[in-house]
Amino acid sequence: MEIVDLRSDTVTKPTAAMRQAMFEAEVGDDGYGEDPTVQELEKLAAQMTGKEAGLFVTSGTQGNQLAVMVHAGKCSEVICEATAHMFGSETGGMAALTGAQPYPVIAPDGKLTPELIEPAIRKKKMNVPSTSLIAVENTHNSAGGVYYTPPELAAIKEVATQYALPVHMDGARIFNAAVAQNIPVADLARYADSMQMCLSKGLCAPVGSVLVGSADFIRQARRYRRLLGGGMRQVGIIAAAGIVALKTMVSRLSEDHAHARLLGEAVAATKLNTDLAKVQTNIVMADVSPLGMQAAQFVEILREHNIRASEYGKYKVRMVTHHDVSADQIQYAIKVLKKIAG
Template identity: 50%
Template sequence: MKKIDLRSDTVTLPTEAMRKAMTNAELGDDVYGEDPTVNRLEEAAAEKLGKEAALFVTSGTQGNQVAILTHARAGEEILLEADSHIFYYEAAAASALAGVQTRTIAGIRGAMHPKDVEQAIRGVNIHFPRTALICLENTHNRAGGAVLSLENMRAVYEVAQRKQVPVHLDGARVFNAAVALGVDVGEITQYADTVQICFSKGLGAPVGSVLAGSREFIEQARQWRKRLGGGMRQAGVIAAPAIVALTEMVDRLAEDHANARNLAAGLAEIKGVQVNPDSVETNIVIADVSETGRSALEILDLLAQEGVLAVDFGDTLVRFVTHKDISTSDIEEAIHRINRVIQGVVV
């Protein structure tokens, strides 16, 4: 039985072009700034994102945390959406490492209302921490891969500029957002002072992310990366497949989005599963299995026995993520197996 792994787009394996690029990568010591492959990646990423400079980091979490450490100081406050990855899935690193206070704002499908953001920015008062940073996430993971609109990002950015507070974009899947919106990624990242992008999700590289911003900001961030143990030496072997990801793997994300919509449509037809196909904008599908009378973990265990892997997103919520290693026929087979499992437990 073929395993159909829909847990995350992080489970992708590198393409043959990526493997060849790793083998043939020109190398040097990146801590000395001498790895030509890393330098090419950083320059290409900065140009694509519309920023002056970029910094290669080990992961999206490291990129986000380096950004927070560079923007903010201990005792200050950062604003972010209540279900954001930085708040929900980064092990309280902002508090543990930067010593900042996180202030969450409830959004709608991951989007914070600009008025709520403006009201949350602190005034000058000795009782209050300084608002040091506003964090956005596009696409938004826990909102089911929802895309923040350009209008929303622009409005929040205008508030931030008026209040002189920088904006950081957790753009782990920002290329999914760009493809879904049909725009160049720079049209999204123009509404953030700094941005982090992942190569190891839908773009399919084995490891790595980039943090981009002004040249001065990136120089400061480079020292924070070093403090966190993120100074890599002959890192060109992992930067090389990231270059392939950046230059060759963006447009094909549309295939993942189509597969996710097909999966959602199929799941919506299964008795006991609740899915709104119209809410699927990118490559993430969230299904409610409460009508089965079983928990998400119980359903996931049964699905795993049928060779379908997914993850829980709440007591009765299951998340499925499409990616380059999942074909249209895999989606059809997954729907068939899921239906078999669900009908076996629905009363």
């Protein structure tokens, strides 16, 4: 039987249209700024998000860390949520690459608010780090794919402006947030000075993210990208898939959201604990402790039924819907979950 892979939307494979575009891609030396396909991708991403410029990068992590390198510096501090990807899943990049340190703030549903941010902003003193950046994650992975709304982001941006601080958005799944709210992605990106967005998750491109922001910000980020070994050459072969992703794969994310809802409702009907209010996009979190087992055990039982899921801590299991999981596979997963935990 075929595998139902719910570990992550990163397991998606490029579509036939992407493979064809990659085969036919016009290329040049991007290190010299001469790859026309990369230029097209960067321009498209900037236009879609309402920013001046874009930069094709190898991954979301690279995009996030480049943003910190531009916005922050040694002896400074980046306010972020305590379970943010930038803080806990990027190998300590802030401190290692920039000399800035994170200021993690615990927030309900992983979402920062002005009331949580303002007390974390340092007063200017000789013996304390200076606050240099506010970072938000939209959607928030560890919180189960919940999203920020435009009013919530506007309130954060207002506080940031009051204290003359930039805002960076980790928009790895920003298109999920936009589609779930039925709004253009620019309506979310407008409240961030910079944002990175992944092409290789729900949008199915094989590699890469795009970092967007002002022309000056991107100019600085491009220089730091070279420092990190990201000065790629005939990379239009990969960028071509990203163009197809942005043009054709955004609206269909609603299918993944519908599948996640079905999966979440099925989980809620078993002995497992889940919060349906947090199943807003394509991620379902399930607490397996009511079964008297740990996440590793539950994941192994699923594996025996040809279903793949991810451990997320000692008792939580994460399941992510995406393009490569069909409606029939979702129904099979639901059947197995009911059998195991019903």
